[in-house]
């Protein structure tokens with residue numbers, strides 16, 4: 001079944017405290033400054049430490065192509081009240097990996113000064129709902145290092161469930177290590193959101 005993909009300019013995903021929108025060249029310096037903390041590069045394989053603004057500019061210049069194709073949604077996480085950049089997130093369609101159906105992989109990071117306030121869970125929940133409602137995802141995947149307890153907890157709170165643990169060494173930058181893989185299929189999301197609507201109504 002075909003459906004209309006959201007246009008670049010229409011992508012504004014709001015939660016109580018956050019706004020997620022496409023990465024733009026104007027975000028490059030703020031993104032690079034936040035992402036240069038080694039605690040980000042240590043776990044996000046594609047982010048070097050330090051992270052040069054020129055590299056982020058190049059990602060931002062490419063971002064509209066992925067969004068227009070409906071394959072890669074490279075987003076920034078901003079503070080709704082202050083309009084400042086807090087981190088970044090991505091929803092990437094898993095076509096190249098031979099995964100059938102409209103499966104998207106979710107990833108995210110926040111500047112360390114914003115950790116511990118429930119923001120990653122709020123972001124992941126907002127992107128989860130947007131992926132199923134607007135992108136018509138059939139399912140979501142996510143993965144993190146087995147030692148990444150905070151991200152594991154974020155995924156559990158968002159409704160993902162454990163699939164398995166595999167060896168992972170995508171970039172060669174990091175030593176081979178174990179990663180935990182998670183998924184959430186549409187029926188599970190429907191059950192979760194139906195339940196939360198009922199809870200809100202009661």
Ligand SMILES: CC(C)(COP(=O)(O)OP(=O)(O)OC[C@H]1O[C@@H](n2cnc3c(N)ncnc32)[C@H](O)[C@@H]1OP(=O)(O)O)[C@@H](O)C(=O)NCCC(=O)NCCS
Pocket residue numbers: 039040043044106107108109110111114115116117118119120121122143144148149150151153154
């Ligand atoms: C993972 C990350 C996004 C979490 O952000 P956050 O806004 O602090 O997350 P939240 O506050 O929504 O939730 C964190 C949960 O993990 C728990 N947690 C944090 N550190 C933990 C640890 N060492 N052991 C166990 N639980 C831990 C928190 O207590 C909280 O759970 P709770 O609400 O049940 O108490 C942030 O640490 C980060 O950006 N890390 C670097 C990038 C990364 O790991 N990205 C994920 C890979 S896809």
